[in-house]
Amino acid sequence: ISLSNTTLNQLSVEHPQYDRTALTPGIAHIGVGNFHRAHQAWYLHRLMQAGEAHDWAIIGAGVRPYDAAMREKLLAQDCLTTLVELDPENVSAEVVGSMIDYLPIEEGNAPLIAQMADPAIRIVAMTVTESGYYIDPVTKGFDAAHPDLLHDAAHPDTPRTAFGALVAALKLRRAAGHAPFTGLSCDNLQGNGDILRQTVVSLARLSDPELADWIDANATFPNSMVDCIAPVTGPKELALAHDFGIKDPALVTHEAFRQWVIEDKFCAGRPAWDTVGVTFSDDVHAFETMKIRILNAGHQVIANVGETLSIETIAGCMAHPAIRNFFGKVERNEIAPTVAPVPGKTPAAYVDLIEARFSNPRIVDTTRRVAFDGSARHTGFVLPILRDQLAAGRSVSGLALVEALWARMCAGTREDGSVIEANDPIWAELNAAALEAKEQPTAWLDQSNIYGDLRDAELFRDAFCRWLTMIWDQGCIPAMNEYIAFDRQ
Numbered sequence: 001i002s003l004s005n006t007t008l009n010q011l012s013v014e015h016p017q018y019d020r021t022a023l024t025p026g027i028a029h030i031g032v033g034n035f036h037r038a039h040q041a042w043y044l045h046r047l048m049q050a051g052e053a054h055d056w057a058i059i060g061a062g063v064r065p066y067d068a069a070m071r072e073k074l075l076a077q078d079c080l081t082t083l084v085e086l087d088p089e090n091v092s093a094e095v096v097g098s099m100i101d102y103l104p105i106e107e108g109n110a111p112l113i114a115q116m117a118d119p120a121i122r123i124v125a126m127t128v129t130e131s132g133y134y135i136d137p138v139t140k141g142f143d144a145a146h147p148d149l150l151h152d153a154a155h156p157d158t159p160r161t162a163f164g165a166l167v168a169a170l171k172l173r174r175a176a177g178h179a180p181f182t183g184l185s186c187d188n189l190q191g192n193g194d195i196l197r198q199t200v201v202s203l204a205r206l207s208d209p210e211l212a213d214w215i216d217a218n219a220t221f222p223n224s225m226v227d228c229i230a231p232v233t234g235p236k237e238l239a240l241a242h243d244f245g246i247k248d249p250a251l252v253t254h255e256a257f258r259q260w261v262i263e264d265k266f267c268a269g270r271p272a273w274d275t276v277g278v279t280f281s282d283d284v285h286a287f288e289t290m291k292i293r294i295l296n297a298g299h300q301v302i303a304n305v306g307e308t309l310s311i312e313t314i315a316g317c318m319a320h321p322a323i324r325n326f327f328g329k330v331e332r333n334e335i336a337p338t339v340a341p342v343p344g345k346t347p348a349a350y351v352d353l354i355e356a357r358f359s360n361p362r363i364v365d366t367t368r369r370v371a372f373d374g375s376a377r378h379t380g381f382v383l384p385i386l387r388d389q390l391a392a393g394r395s396v397s398g399l400a401l402v403e404a405l406w407a408r409m410c411a412g413t414r415e416d417g418s419v420i421e422a423n424d425p426i427w428a429e430l431n432a433a434a435l436e437a438k439e440q441p442t443a444w445l446d447q448s449n450i451y452g453d454l455r456d457a458e459l460f461r462d463a464f465c466r467w468l469t470m471i472w473d474q475g476c477i478p479a480m481n482e483y484i485a486f487d488r489q
């Protein structure tokens with residue numbers, strides 16, 4: 001059965017019990033990837049199933065030309081999505097219906113701006129990837145020199161970026177006497193709300209300082225911590241729909257774990273998400289630190305070496321003894337010590353949880369996806385831990401090996417000789433540095449946009465150089481085994 005409003009009642013899996021034609025929009029979401037539909041769209045769907053939030057439906061949007069393909073797929077099925085939950089013990093499916101439209105993707109983003117200017121939209125949410133925020137990796141500040149932002153500053157009514165579109169819509173709202181919306185980042189960035197505020201306000205300031213002040217004073221940008229692994233959909237995942245009698249080319253698979261912790265700062269109201277498992281907290285930072293350090297940095301610990309050793313998935317990495325032991329040791333010895341407990345969870349218990357989640361063989365989360373965008377992920381997730389460990393005078397040997405394994409991967413060939421395709425927005429630079437570092441390891445650390453002053457931290461630099469030399473001489477596995485054995489002494 002193909003998905004549509006008219007075929008819903010023929011489905012054998014759980015599906016919307018609410019009248020979708022009566023839903024009205026409340027949220028515009030930019031970046032309708034897999035994660036958004038497995039996470040935010042699902043929470044809203046739960047509320048709608050309970051008879052709530054029918055005036056908060058999602059309007060999907062994108063600012064990239066390639067989003068048009070997803071738009072077509074979703075519009076063809078009334079914006080319904082099949083979510084397949086991959087519990088290690090049991091695979092189940094449900095169809096969620098909280099999204100009701102997907103805006104046309106146009107240069108200049110007029111449809112998106114008009115939608116966000118409509119006061120019915122009270123939240124503008126986004127998942128545009130970690131590297132989508134135009135942050136200078138070292139200063140963490142707004143990268144005002146980026147050509148996209150220069151364009152949006154010069155052409156504020158026909159912007160290219162999501163943030164330019166937000167600014168243009170907020171300008172229209174202000175001019176019409178409407179209140180602003182809440183900007184809700186759902187990307188894996190520490191302080192994602194603060195970063196979104198910084199990007200939007202700084203961009204507005206380049207073209208209209210008064211507007212920037214108005215946004216800063218009146219709009220809210222809550223920080224949020226999001227969690228649920230949603231792999232890329234490939235043929236294997238698409239085939240799963242068949243088992244449930246559904247035809248869905250936009251299906252999403254995900255693990256049986258979700259978490260969403262948000263600051264309760266919504267300037268124009270919000271759905272009652274707290275009744276469907278969302279945690280509202282003034283200390284999102286603590287939850288986020290635990291997750292970003294143990295889960296997201298943990299992903300970087302294993303994905304680069306997994307890619308280099310031709311291991312296709314994260315679960316495959318966890319089934320590899322050297323990688324599993326390497327992961328466990330770095331997490332427990334060098335990552336967990338930098339993390340404080342949160343209500344209900346110690347860092348040690350969280351490491352155990354992540355080890356189990358990563359090991360789920362049903363989750364075909366590719367090492368390639370997880371290794372993608374390393375320049376943002378290492379700087380965002382791994383290097384802050386390294387800095388903390390150095391400041392506390394504790395070991396960074398395992399973290400230095402993590403960086404050396406990344407440098408090895410960026411050389412662009414696997415240990416079996418096959419080619420690793422570009423998988424970073426700055427792949428060309430990374431690849432050049434990685435090839436140079438094969439002979440001269442410090443060449444990798446000379447990338448000051450990534451390492452900044454870490455290059456001069458002797459403890460880190462010496463360990464890094466030793467590991468990278470060993471990796472090129474002997475291979476990744478002996479290096480990991482050396483680290484594991486060395487630490488047992």
Ligand code: NAD
Nearest residue numbers: 031032033034035064127128129130132187188228229230
């Ligand atoms: P995806 O590739 O399925 O979708 C990404 C979406 O972002 C697409 O719509 C794409 O067009 C858009 N996008 C990419 N770069 C952009 C840019 N510069 N400006 C505007 N839009 C841009 O990816 P996904 O799995 O949905 O993940 C998206 C983000 O969600 C991640 O980067 C991460 O921050 C967060 N997240 C993902 C997961 C997961 O398991 N997939 C888990 C937690 C958080």
